[in-house]
Amino acid sequence: MDVLKKIPVREQDPKERATNFKEVCLGYNQEEAQEEAQRCINCKNAKCIQGCPVAINIPKFIAEVKDGKFEDAANTIAESSALPAVCGRVCPQESQCEGKCIRGIKGEPISIGKLERFVADWSRENGFVPAKPEKTNGLKVAVIGSGPAGLTCAGDLAKMGYEVTIFEALHEPGGVLTYGIPEFRLPKSGVVRPEIENVKKLGVEIETNVIIGKSVTIDELMDEEGFKAVFIGSGAGLPKFMGIPGETACGVFSANEYLTRNNLMKSFDENYDTPIAKGHKVAVVGGGNVAMDAARTALRFGAEVHIVYRRSEEELPARVEEVHHAKEEGIIFDLLTNPVEILVGDDGWVKGIRCIRMELGEPDASGRRRPVEVPGSEFDMDVDMVIMSLGTSPNPLISSTTEGLETDRRKCIVASEDVGATSKPGVFAGGDAVTGAATVILAMGAGKDAARGIHEYLSQK
Ligand code: FAD
Numbered sequence: 001m002d003v004l005k006k007i008p009v010r011e012q013d014p015k016e017r018a019t020n021f022k023e024v025c026l027g028y029n030q031e032e033a034q035e036e037a038q039r040c041i042n043c044k045n046a047k048c049i050q051g052c053p054v055a056i057n058i059p060k061f062i063a064e065v066k067d068g069k070f071e072d073a074a075n076t077i078a079e080s081s082a083l084p085a086v087c088g089r090v091c092p093q094e095s096q097c098e099g100k101c102i103r104g105i106k107g108e109p110i111s112i113g114k115l116e117r118f119v120a121d122w123s124r125e126n127g128f129v130p131a132k133p134e135k136t137n138g139l140k141v142a143v144i145g146s147g148p149a150g151l152t153c154a155g156d157l158a159k160m161g162y163e164v165t166i167f168e169a170l171h172e173p174g175g176v177l178t179y180g181i182p183e184f185r186l187p188k189s190g191v192v193r194p195e196i197e198n199v200k201k202l203g204v205e206i207e208t209n210v211i212i213g214k215s216v217t218i219d220e221l222m223d224e225e226g227f228k229a230v231f232i233g234s235g236a237g238l239p240k241f242m243g244i245p246g247e248t249a250c251g252v253f254s255a256n257e258y259l260t261r262n263n264l265m266k267s268f269d270e271n272y273d274t275p276i277a278k279g280h281k282v283a284v285v286g287g288g289n290v291a292m293d294a295a296r297t298a299l300r301f302g303a304e305v306h307i308v309y310r311r312s313e314e315e316l317p318a319r320v321e322e323v324h325h326a327k328e329e330g331i332i333f334d335l336l337t338n339p340v341e342i343l344v345g346d347d348g349w350v351k352g353i354r355c356i357r358m359e360l361g362e363p364d365a366s367g368r369r370r371p372v373e374v375p376g377s378e379f380d381m382d383v384d385m386v387i388m389s390l391g392t393s394p395n396p397l398i399s400s401t402t403e404g405l406e407t408d409r410r411k412c413i414v415a416s417e418d419v420g421a422t423s424k425p426g427v428f429a430g431g432d433a434v435t436g437a438a439t440v441i442l443a444m445g446a447g448k449d450a451a452r453g454i455h456e457y458l459s460q461k
């Protein structure tokens with residue numbers, strides 16, 4: 001074994017997977033996991049833990065994997081994370097735990113994410129169930145939204161003895177894990193649902209089809225329904241558009257709608273009566289994880305897919321692994337290119353996009369070099385579908401129906417950094433609703449901090 005290199009992980013062949021919705025990465029088996037775990041040198045001052053927003057005791061669980069004590073490893077992870085099979089698959093480990101791993105200085109860091117995934121999958125396959133608290137303290141807490149922030153906050157509060165109810169607007173819980181991230185990266189029935197079931201086994205109730213701000217307000221929950229505190233984890237599900245001509249044509253989707261139709265309404269499954277329009281040549285505008293997911297979904301429906309992104313490859317915000325997978329599968333990258341108009345046929349459907357070439361100028365406020373239009377470089381691309389993936393912001397429904405809840409100019413809820421306390425007493429918030437679109441693990445970290453904050457708040461009352 002070369003200790004400087006990761007044990008490679010098995011993946012579905014790119015040609016084969018480009019035509020199906022089955023999971024791309026197959027994960028480690030027991031032997032591979034134990035071999036990878038042997039590379040960890042069990043640092044005393046483990047930098048990897050500092051890189052993990054929920055502070056999993058990484059060296060401890062890796063040592064347990066090395067010794068074949070998989071149930072102990074599952075317990076170690078469960079102390080800090082309610083969603084290890086999810087995080088092991090979708091966390092940006094390269095910039096978090098693995099980015100800090102000491103092994104990464106001379107060689108490749110430990111595959112912490114793949115080991116976490118192995119332990120979580122092993123637990124599920126072997127019927128490991130987290131322990132339920134013995135009795136509750138009788139205090140009711142409401143959690144709005146069942147994404148990673150809400151699930152984590154609810155799970156942690158339930159472990160402390162609170163009676164927690166999650167209110168979810170959609171008919172399925174899970175937030176972006178269920179409606180956003182595609183099946184081929186994060187299987188729903190095999191991975192997401194069992195982890196949600198584990199949260200329910202801690203005693204958490206989930207009520208779906210309840211839109212807070214429409215079905216019931218936060219004030220009603222607190223004044224009339226006996227909830228002593230509320231956590232808002234309602235995410236950032238409102239898509240942005242470019243504001244260019246033709247954007248309202250048939251065949252223009254937000255990535256959010258496109259992915260929701262596929263994941264939640266199962267348009268990829270012939271047994272469902274909720275199909276989606278399938279393009280022959282599709283342009284996905286944007287360069288983040290969401291753009292990669294939309295592009296790879298359209299590819300699986302048989303389209304030629306172009307990522308249209310206004311900066312260069314270096315600035316692509318998507319995870320390196322996602323870009324690599326997208327390229328392997330045959331996605332075409334049209335970089336330093338920006339749409340200026342969507343061309344619409346007489347039938348009202350998209351028939352192309354007019355783009356302009358870009359070049360990189362001086363760095364902007366984000367530190368990345370600013371894309372500048374090259375005058376006179378417009379050209380047309382024939383496409384029959386456009387998917388806009390330009391980011392999302394929080395839906396203002398909750399803030400507009402809750403008196404005393406402060407938001408900033410981006411419509412994000414203002415909350416304290418340490419425990420997510422908002423301007424309204426007893427109301428806490430975290431995840432994308434506070435930060436704008438971010439990551440699963442940051443949302444989980446915020447849910448954890450808020451659970452601590454709610455406990456402190458209610459203990460002082
Ligand atoms: P969400 O997951 O958005 O959950 C919020 C929930 O609240 C939703 O279920 C929503 O229906 C519900 N809700 C909203 N309003 C109300 C209301 N009024 N009443 C009741 N319920 C309400 N992150 C990564 O770390 N790695 C990735 O690979 C990755 N890929 C992504 C791919 C896609 C396509 C998308 C869209 C995001 C991706 N992200 C990824 C980002 C990550 O999923 C989010 O940062 C994370 O899910 C935020 O969690 P949250 O709990 O704050 O919100």
Ligand code: SF4
Pocket residue numbers: 039040041042043046047048049058059062100101102103110112
């Ligand atoms: Fe192991 Fe790397 Fe963490 Fe050190 S920093 S304990 S080598 S995973």
